[in-house]
Amino acid sequence: MAQPMSASGGTKAIVAALGANLAIAAAKFVAFAFSGSSSMLAEGVHSLADSGNQGLLLLGGKRAKRAATAEHPFGYGRERYIYGFLVSIVLFTIGGVFALYEGWEKIQHPHPLDNWFWPVGVLLFAVVAEGFSFRTAIKESNELRGQQSWAQFIRRAKAPELPVVLLEDFGALIGLVLALCGVGLTVATGNSVWDGVGTMCIGTLLVLIALVLAAETKSLLLGEAAGPDQVAKIRAAVVDGDVVTRVIHMRTLHLGPEELLVAAKIAVEHDDTAAEVARAIDAAEARIRQAVPIARVIYLEPDIYDEKAAAAQPPSNT
Numbered sequence: 001m002a003q004p005m006s007a008s009g010g011t012k013a014i015v016a017a018l019g020a021n022l023a024i025a026a027a028k029f030v031a032f033a034f035s036g037s038s039s040m041l042a043e044g045v046h047s048l049a050d051s052g053n054q055g056l057l058l059l060g061g062k063r064a065k066r067a068a069t070a071e072h073p074f075g076y077g078r079e080r081y082i083y084g085f086l087v088s089i090v091l092f093t094i095g096g097v098f099a100l101y102e103g104w105e106k107i108q109h110p111h112p113l114d115n116w117f118w119p120v121g122v123l124l125f126a127v128v129a130e131g132f133s134f135r136t137a138i139k140e141s142n143e144l145r146g147q148q149s150w151a152q153f154i155r156r157a158k159a160p161e162l163p164v165v166l167l168e169d170f171g172a173l174i175g176l177v178l179a180l181c182g183v184g185l186t187v188a189t190g191n192s193v194w195d196g197v198g199t200m201c202i203g204t205l206l207v208l209i210a211l212v213l214a215a216e217t218k219s220l221l222l223g224e225a226a227g228p229d230q231v232a233k234i235r236a237a238v239v240d241g242d243v244v245t246r247v248i249h250m251r252t253l254h255l256g257p258e259e260l261l262v263a264a265k266i267a268v269e270h271d272d273t274a275a276e277v278a279r280a281i282d283a284a285e286a287r288i289r290q291a292v293p294i295a296r297v298i299y300l301e302p303d304i305y306d307e308k309a310a311a312a313q314p315p316s317n318t
Helices: 011-035 038-063 079-108 117-145 150-156 161-189 193-222 228-238 274-291 307-312
Strands: 244-256 259-268 295-303
Touching: 011 038, 011 117, 011 161, 038 079, 038 117, 038 161, 038 193, 079 161, 079 193, 117 150, 117 161, 150 161, 150 193, 161 193, 228 244, 228 259, 228 274, 228 295, 244 274, 244 295, 259 274, 274 295
Parallel strands: 259 295
Antiparallel strands: 244 259
């Protein structure tokens, strides 16, 4: 993932998406009541599910700030990953599956579309509102994305909030276009089956997005190492060329989006005193934190380098 997002990072995008989705959901349900469009009902449920998702992300961010306890000595940073995973489940079950069911029902039992101008007007309003939310998410993401492509940013980001909002808003905009196509074809042909087809397409889209989100947040829940750039900085910071001569092996693990655990076995000379080694370790920890500020939990174990023993160690991420 890109540079880690601060604990408050992404909040503006989440709040913007929440406000837009609540307004859009209300408008879509009104349009459904006047027109009977299944696309409008599916889109209304989609927007309502998205609003719940943003609420979950905000709750996860708040709970992740709790101080560490004796039972959870590394804190609660991973709660943001848990709530991100819950978002993918909500999007799949409430948004995607419901839309697929509603679309199938409309295809099996079509009924005329009344007052078609209601859904068209609401959909155009929704495109503008979702576009504003999407623009906010893009602006915040660009501050962290660097030179990465959008696909790389979504796959590598350690903080789940912005990738979730980006995919939700992107999916919502495509869903709105699909809904417009379904309603437009229904009005043009007089065959309301097209409304059901549009709804089925929306459901398929939501399921695919949910699967991508689930895969990415599952990886974070399992525990991901620091990115290659951060690993290189840590490795360079450990070695002072005097007491600490090399990194024998090292492991890194994200305890949360902004908290990194570093554990390494470092090589020292056999004639170094305990005091010299202790001072070297303290200095190495300070250099690591300066090079990678999110490296907050650091364990360095001194050892005498042995090439055969080092080769027998499991692969490290250095």
